[in-house]
Amino acid sequence: MQPAEQDVLSAIRQGNEQAFEAVFRQHYASLCRYARQFLPDADEAEEEVQIMFLALWEKRDGLFITTSLKSYLFRAVHNRCLNRIKHLAVRDEHREHTLYAGETTAESPIHTLLGDELADRLQAAIQKLPEQCRLAFTLSRFEELKYGEIADQLGISIKTVENQIGKALRLLRTELSDYLPILFIWLLNQP
Numbered sequence: 455m456q457p458a459e460q461d462v463l464s465a466i467r468q469g470n471e472q473a474f475e476a477v478f479r480q481h482y483a484s485l486c487r488y489a490r491q492f493l494p495d496a497d498e499a500e501e502e503v504q505i506m507f508l509a510l511w512e513k514r515d516g517l518f519i520t521t522s523l524k525s526y527l528f529r530a531v532h533n534r535c536l537n538r539i540k541h542l543a544v545r546d547e548h549r550e551h552t553l554y555a556g557e558t559t560a561e562s563p564i565h566t567l568l569g570d571e572l573a574d575r576l577q578a579a580i581q582k583l584p585e586q587c588r589l590a591f592t593l594s595r596f597e598e599l600k601y602g603e604i605a606d607q608l609g610i611s612i613k614t615v616e617n618q619i620g621k622a623l624r625l626l627r628t629e630l631s632d633y634l635p636i637l638f639i640w641l642l643n644q645p
Contacts, residue, residue, distance in 0.1 A: 492535035591622035
């Protein structure tokens, strides 16, 4: 590292805002261009450079650079951009999983309230079903077993499983009849 850079770093470590601002002005534009190579969104690239400079200022007391200052800044931006890319990949993966699972991440309060109330009423209605009917229904709908698997597990015929699930659906439809119009509208408004 050049002696002039050592002096600049020493001034920054001591809280000299003018020295820090001079480094910022000297390298900001080229660091933003560099960040754009990783992050196509100009705002995101600029944000990462700004965050890097902010972190540099906040941690200036412990700032010890063995390479050139320019190399350090470019490496710091490089690492920030890679972390941003990883974060975006995790976020996208979570979003895909959420969409696949049929969940929504930002429901309105009315959707949440209706969903919670309907879920409570559905659970109460399921608990009112006759035992074999309830077992067949829950194995089918919540554990996603096929009729043949349910028949084997409960020791009944496939036809009996079909009848029990049909009976469960009729009883649940009757039990939740007050909610069917609301449920229909709610389902239509889901993303």
